[in-house]
Amino acid sequence: MKKIISLVTILTIGVFVFVGCGKSSTTDGSLTKVKDAGTITIGIDDTYPPMEFKDSANKIKGFDIDMANDIGKKMGVKVKYVPTSWDGIFLALKAKKFDLIQSSVSITDKRKETMIFTTPYIYGGNAIFVKTSNNDINGEKDLNGKTLGIEMGTTAQDVLAKITGIKEVKKYNAMTEAFMDLKTGRIDAVVSDPQVGDYYISDKKSDFKQVKSMLNQEPIGAAFRKSDVALRDEYQKAMDELKKDGTLSKISIKWFGNDIYKK
Structure with a gap:
């Protein structure tokens, strides 16, 4: 996993600049909906170790899973995963089968036409x-x-x-x-x-x-519907806090054997 280090050294550049984002909104209802439900639903392709996969006991685990679980704690909500085939995961997001995708989604210009993203958390x-x-x-x-x-x-x-x-x-x-x-x-x-x-x-x-x-090389971030700016912004805030307090570094060492967030 040492190869990852060279791919993410620029992660800290532009941490506070959202990728493909519009103006922050607190009135679009997306965050309120999640807070009221007490649960945030996340679409994943659970066949992609070490990012997201099922172990021999059929338990979902991985880098993205640990990270999303800690983001949920920061936001004060439970996290529910919705395993979805990769070839249909973006259509499922659009159809509101879940609130976001955190499943090693590469941020591309084409995808930014229909979705908004957090800043890259890995490359x-x-x-x-x-x-x-x-x-x-x-x-x-x-x-x-x-x-x-x-x-x-x-x-x-x-x-x-x-x-x-x-x-x-x-x-x-x-x-x-x-x-x-x-x-x-x-x-x-x-x-x-x-x-x-x-x-x-x-x-x-x-x-x-x-x-x-x-x-x-490609930046990877969490993907949201274009309308859900408030939810994306709150998710980003929690992500930034986890990076700052060293939680993401611990998750990185656990799954990759090294700290990809080390400056």
């Missing part, structure tokens, strides 16, 4: 993972003629669409399925967030490795 992106024995793929230029695996609906799809010469991009419902096909040789590489791929292969170093060269 991810798209890394290439191959079998340990593969020395032919060392970066983007080596993807020509290759078959790649990605999770359906992730930004990897857009990134790879801009690269010419790729033979095929196979889309999976979960990264675990993609890595299984990589192991059996059905695909040549998997493209995934580095922290997710690193966590998955942490006990499988004999089978997989991450290619040193990243395809891109």
Whole structure:
């Protein structure tokens, strides 16, 4: 997980500048609704370790989960998770199936057209993972003629669409399925967030490795409906307090083995 450090050193820049935000509002009703209910509902894709996933006891856990639970405490509300397939999670937010998404959502210009975000709390992106024995793929230029695996609906799809010469991009419902096909040789590489791929292969170093060269880097934040400015602002306030009091650093060390928030 040491690779994450280089991706998030600029996290502290612009902490108080909201991404894709409008003017703060206390009258849109979104915060009042959550406070009155006493519960904030959060959409997640629970197949994305170490960020959000189910353990062997079917309990939801991960970096995002610990962080959201502590934000809920700061806000004085309970937290309820709504597991949702990634390819439908943004439509579910729009349909008000939950109040927000905190599930490793990359902040992109396209997504900012329909949603508002907190400031980035981590930086991810798209890394290439191959079998340990593969020395032919060392970066983007080596993807020509290759078959790649990605999770359906992730930004990897857009990134790879801009690269010419790729033979095929196979889309999976979960990264675990993609890595299984990589192991059996059905695909040549998997493209995934580095922290997710690193966590998955942490006990499988004999089978997989991450290619040193990243395809891109992406800021990650919590996503809200455009109308819910008041709720986003309160969530951001709690997030900032957790960073300031060292809680996020403790969560980072727990899941990544190092403090990604250390200046």
